[in-house]
Amino acid sequence: MNRFHDDKAASAAMRRDKQPQPHTGDSYRAPLRVQSGTGCRECGAVYDNGRWLWCATTRRTGQLVCPACRRILEHAPAAELWLQGCDYLHAHREEVLALLHHQAQDEQERHALERLMQIDEQDGGLRVTTTGTHLLRRIGAALLRTHHGRFSIEYRDGDGLLRARWSHSNSDV
Numbered sequence: 568m569n570r571f572h573d574d575k576a577a578s579a580a581m582r583r584d585k586q587p588q589p590h591t592g593d594s595y596r597a598p599l600r601v602q603s604g605t606g607c608r609e610c611g612a613v614y615d616n617g618r619w620l621w622c623a624t625t626r627r628t629g630q631l632v633c634p635a636c637r638r639i640l641e642h643a644p645a646a647e648l649w650l651q652g653c654d655y656l657h658a659h660r661e662e663v664l665a666l667l668h669h670q671a672q673d674e675q676e677r678h679a680l681e682r683l684m685q686i687d688e689q690d691g692g693l694r695v696t697t698t699g700t701h702l703l704r705r706i707g708a709a710l711l712r713t714h715h716g717r718f719s720i721e722y723r724d725g726d727g728l729l730r731a732r733w734s735h736s737n738s739d740v
């Protein structure tokens with residue numbers, strides 16, 4: 568309760584710029600000292616014994632922002648997936664986009680903090696950002712299952728961001 572009080576979203580964003588430290592990413596995961604039953608004022612997810620859950624009878628307290636909403640507000644994704652542009656991706660673009668949205672929706676319903684942030688077109692490919700690493704891994708598995716290709720994960724120290732890449736190439740054995 569002493570670390571986060573009231574409406575500090577703006578100052579939190581500034582703090583992130585001023586302190587680009589390795590532990591920036593962890594700050595979103597750190598357990599907040601809040602009472603169970605407290606709801607996020609942005610999305611209505613409810614904090615319950617260390618977890619954030621969706622609850623049909625949410626009461627938004629107006630005091631707290633959950634880690635996922637903080638990432639969205641501060642444009643600080645937990646994970647980034649780069650879908651490399653290629654003929655296959657161009658030909659199956661709509662199917663791939665549908666897969667991304669379907670996986671994200673299903674994951675979000677199960678885990679309140681795992682959300683799709685953005686899908687941006689970039690250099691003929693797609694850049695996907697999420698609020699949680701679980702969703703990114705799930706999307707990677709679904710891409711492999713449905714569209715094959717290659718999926719690789721690399722974790723970069725320093726920015727606390729999990730980065731992954733998917734490419735569909737026939738040149739690999």
Ligand SMILES: [Zn+2]
Binds near residue numbers: 608609632633635
């Ligand atoms: Zn929220």
